[in-house]
Amino acid sequence: MLPKVNQELFIQVASVDKEEEKQQYKSRIADLDENCIYMEVPIHVGQGKYLRLYKGDSLSIYFLSDSGTKNYFHSEVVGFKEDNIRLVSITMPDPGSISQVQRRNHLRVTAELEMSLRISDDLHFLAITKDLSGGGTAFLCDGHLPIEPHMRFDGWLLLPFRNGAIEHAFFKGEIVRLNQLESGRKLGMVSFTDIADVERQRIIRFCFERQLENRKK
Template sequence: MLPRVNQMLFFEIASSDEAEAAVEYKARIADELEDGLLIETPLNESTGRMKRLYLGDELSVHFVTEDGIKNYFDSHVIGFREDTIKLIKIRKPDPDRITKVQRRHFLRVPAELEISVTAVGQIRFVTHTDDVGGGGISFLCDGKWAITREMVLDCWLLVPYKNGSLEHASFKAEVVRVVEHTSGRKQVMIKFVSISDSERQKIIRYCFERQLDFRNR
């Protein structure tokens, strides 16, 4: 069963920040298209504040049927449409992929990958990630770099695969959290705000390979 127009969707947004990834939002379906659903601007369930979504944001969604059953599916933002109000277009779920089993966590794996980071104010450095995922990553850097929440970074990630090949994934990301450690280093958690599907797939492929490695140990 697919969700219908005027039905409320509830969802979490993929983030490398676990606290942010656990926040639940809700949005009404305003219209149904052949290739997607148009939803209104989502609201934070706890605060009532509106949440801005970006192209490519990954969503873990559920809706409730009339008999009270929760149905879950994964989706992502594929566009926007200006109407009387701004609507957000998300990918319509494949009916075969809708499940009654909840999936709250996006695939994210620990990984030390080389990443180049550039930001305003002549900030430019190369460091290593702490973990990576399809919705964002976190990395460690020297405490001298003035990285702050909501800053947008241009990043270039070196992605190695099991067959020995290397890929480069480039993207823009927003800083969602900065943690300063007693060592003087910072842990920076970022979410993708501008990344092509092909670049995202490079990262997701790496995550699946790493996940299989962990399972086979």
């Protein structure tokens, strides 16, 4: 489901300023085409101040469907145009990248990131991810570690963003599959079983930025 003309968008902008990143703005879609959404300059929800945007800014956005479901996507500012009023041009999302909270088919990207897994007080280790999505990740770890499928753990991921910010995403997970590799290391698959919406959106934003980087290569 893609957003439509006159639809209201609720927006957060990626920023090195933690307080700014928490602020929510809203806008209205004035026009769109195959590649871009043209929205009015976003205005702060509650304070009424306008958001100053720049080309290249990364945005986390959601809009409401007729049933009230929140539909999340990530976009990037690509320019501005004047059409009686000033409009902000942002990238049109791929339909498959739009995520509802209850959905699990998230965009997956290749990513080598540091991940912490705490299974018990006596079993706590770091691993390196192989890929990542809003629903889970694959990881590599030392082969001697006593881990098994269906083990549950508290975890965090270290996410380096394009604007220079480095953030943690916290979650509870389950090891759903585990393979022993010829190298002696273990390859595991993790599902996020309990994750706050803000943490999942942080991961999805990272995946979106990584996808944009891959497209530019």
